[in-house]
Amino acid sequence: MGFDVQFFREQFPFFQQSSIIYLDNAATTQKLGVALDAQYNHAIFCNANVHRAAYPLAVKATNAYEQARERVAHFLGAQPNEIIFTRGTTEGLNLAAFCLQEQFQEGDIILLTTQEHHSNIVPWQQMAKRTGAKIDSIPVNADGQLNMDVLRQKLSMPQVKLLAITHVSNVLGFTNDIRYICSLAKSNNVLTVVDGAQAVLHHKINVSELACDIYTFSGHKMYAPDGIGAVYISAALAEILPPFQGGGEMIHHVSLAKSEFKISPYKFEAGTPYVSGAVALARAIEFIEKYRCQYQPYIEQLAMYAMTEIRKLPVQLLNNGEQGIISFVCQHDAFDIAHLLGEQNICVRAGKHCAEPLLNALGHLSTIRISLAPYNNKDEVSRCLGVLKETLELLSDIR
């Protein structure tokens, strides 16, 4: 069955009241109506604190929360006790870095890649500072793809204890072969932490097949509200990790002298969780699971159309539209381009995209990024590229 873009678009209230052409979907997506409804309905009709009370409303709220966890677990091919709700990918990565620090000692090496978003760099740097571990990195080739020879070589170094790696690059859309990389890491006893923020919308994820230790993503990049996400921690690893934060919900018993903690996932979820957000995330996941097979070919087609048209313009393309991400540079400042497009209600991203090491490696101060979602259509892409053409002419004409 073909993909009905108009029907898909109608599921997002944003487009009912806005003439904005939104092409910054790698930063955040627009919100799915039924996910917002689920969030609202939970807050209005089902609100009670979870896991604490025996009255029916609280039981209903707890069930809704745990069903959301089951949905996320199913989405990732994991078990519910391996899913911890977070505020998003960044918190998931911080949780990983914090909870893993007891496993590290001076001289151990944490491997990062040059493709990483800052959120998969900074927490590890902070952890390295606390533990005396060192940061080492996998470079990229001239095109921005990972240098696999160096990756293989560094993974075999005995001091390397962990690899933190993105599944899909937020700048270039490249998909790393996480399954192969994780198997390589595993054979060298290296833990793997995967940033799935840009991957979950496009790829079917099965953490058991990927064989990663930790996988994390955000809801706001997959049609769900802001402030909710999840991290998968394999059951074996979760069992030995300490809690992330202290507070209510995550303890069995507390005396003034000491506390006994619950098992995973609860020991990682201190305090009252964002229940309505989790419910909304589950609803967005159901939607994605239903339509992903249909929209993924559509995104590829739309990106191909955009690539064909953009090649006619005086810009230097940095990728081939992978995952609907089109990155390019031109002789003009990226901010000026994005700003002038923005003046005409077209949202694209300019800058370093929170990936300064990658931009440095590619030799660019900033890039312009168009990122497509299934609710975008050919008319929007065409309008964007038409305005881009006029903008480039304007900037070239006035010197």
Added chain:
Amino acid sequence: MSYWVDKQLIVQIEPLLNQLEHAVSFQQVTKLLLQLAAYLPELPEDLKIAKNEIEGCETQTWLAYCKTDDNISLYAASSASRIMRGLLLLLIAQQLQKEIKFTVLLSDSKQQAFYRLQKAIFNYAQS
């Protein structure tokens, strides 16, 4: 030529400033800001330092300030963005020549950049 913006330069750009005040579309404003940008002298690399960087701008922007022996304020500025360079020169002109009054048509995003730069210039002037 000095990299400090002086009153002589303001006289040079006055026709553009006048046109800017009467511009009615964002296209006109943009063209004039780009034209203004060409007049902003390039800031030496040794002044592109953290102390002179304006925080909160989406593109790297610097603003340097000094006072001459006879207590005259001087400003110099730079940005990778030409639109930002135009805005910088507009604001410096306003600061140096108080009689220049602007009611320029600026979009929300330009207005925000304008306020940030205005605040930086104001802070310098107060220092």
